[in-house]
Amino acid sequence: MQIRTVKDLGAIIRDRRKKADLDQADLAQKVGVSRQWINEVEKGKPRAEISLILKTLDALGVVINIDGERPDKTGKAAQPKTVDIDSIIENARRPKQ
Amino acid sequence: MQIRTVKDLGAIIRDRRKKADLDQADLAQKVGVSRQWINEVEKGKPRAEISLILKTLDALGVVINIDGERPDKTGKAAQPKTVDIDSIIENARRPKQ
DNA sequence: TTACAATGTCATCGAACGGTGACAAATGGA
DNA sequence: TCCATTTGTCACCGTTCGATGACATTGTAA
Numbered sequence: 001m002q003i004r005t006v007k008d009l010g011a012i013i014r015d016r017r018k019k020a021d022l023d024q025a026d027l028a029q030k031v032g033v034s035r036q037w038i039n040e041v042e043k044g045k046p047r048a049e050i051s052l053i054l055k056t057l058d059a060l061g062v063v064i065n066i067d068g069e070r071p072d073k074t075g076k077a078a079q080p081k082t083v084d085i086d087s088i089i090e091n092a093r094r095p096k097q
Numbered sequence: 098m099q100i101r102t103v104k105d106l107g108a109i110i111r112d113r114r115k116k117a118d119l120d121q122a123d124l125a126q127k128v129g130v131s132r133q134w135i136n137e138v139e140k141g142k143p144r145a146e147i148s149l150i151l152k153t154l155d156a157l158g159v160v161i162n163i164d165g166e167r168p169d170k171t172g173k174a175a176q177p178k179t180v181d182i183d184s185i186i187e188n189a190r191r192p193k194q
Numbered sequence: 195t196t197a198c199a200a201t202g203t204c205a206t207c208g209a210a211c212g213g214t215g216a217c218a219a220a221t222g223g224a
Numbered sequence: 225t226c227c228a229t230t231t232g233t234c235a236c237c238g239t240t241c242g243a244t245g246a247c248a249t250t251g252t253a254a
Contacts, residue, residue, distance in 0.1 A: 003161045006148050012163055023230060034213050039232065047210070047241085050150050051103050051143035064100045066109055067160045120200060131243050136202065144211085144240070 003064075007044040009053065014042040016060040030059045100161075104141040106150065111139040113157040127156045 003009055017027050017038075024042075028035040033052055041048050041056065057064060100106055114124050114135075121139075125132040130149055138145050138153065154161060 001163045003151075003163060004155065005151065009147065025230080035231090036214090036233085037212060040212095043232090046148035047146040049144040049211080049241095050106065050147050052212090053147050054100075054102065058101065063164045064161055065164065066098045066100060067162065122200080132201090133203085133244090134242060137242095140202090146211095146241080149242085 005044070006046050006048070010042045010044040012062065013038075013056060013060065016062055017042075020060060027056070027059065031056045102141070103143050103145070107139045107141040109159065110135075110153060110157065113159055114139075117157060124153070124156065128153045 001008075001012070003012065017024070020027075022030070024038045025035045028038045031038070031052070032055070037045075037048070037052070038056070041053070054064075098105075098109070100109065114121070117124075119127070121135045122132045125135045128135070128149065129152070134142075134145070134149070135153070138150070151161075
């Protein structure tokens, strides 16, 4: 499954927590955060700290990985497969602003 | 590649930024954050906001995905493949604390 | 070396963090 | 239904966030 938003992340965490037969308090203790924090994160808290998120996923045995470039049609910020000469020239132009 | 720590994340971001031929200021503008924030994140800032991290990865065309259970030997918090009856019973026991 | 771009670092500031303690609402079993 | 567990939500508080502006350091091409 692919993760693009904090809501995706919250859904994953809630799903895995339930599959592990843990309540929010159990998971909170395992991770070392408050029960309220787990609750908010599962609902998609946008400003949660990345390291706590990583600890939470780790506690649930969830593996995050990165693929190569995003396939063209899949994401909104598709990457050009070839070198973008124009942008390189643009970057090389002297007055950046 | 697998991501387990904020340092992994920072390394990915720096690597992809350079491959995209962007400097920190370019990426910052694309994501909508300050150049300093990009700088700190690339060095493994542990308390960065998850939503900004996701926006950054998206801007770089980096796809994050989740696999099933972590393979036994790979991670420190390995998940039992079978149902853990003991922990279920423990959870079911009346006085939680 | 000189000069400029890129990166690293600092202080300041308003805003939001996460923890705690408490209570209400929802859920589920007897 | 009753009752306990779980989840959702609130106010308070000390800490840290990320933006800004400035300056130092490093990298690199002329």
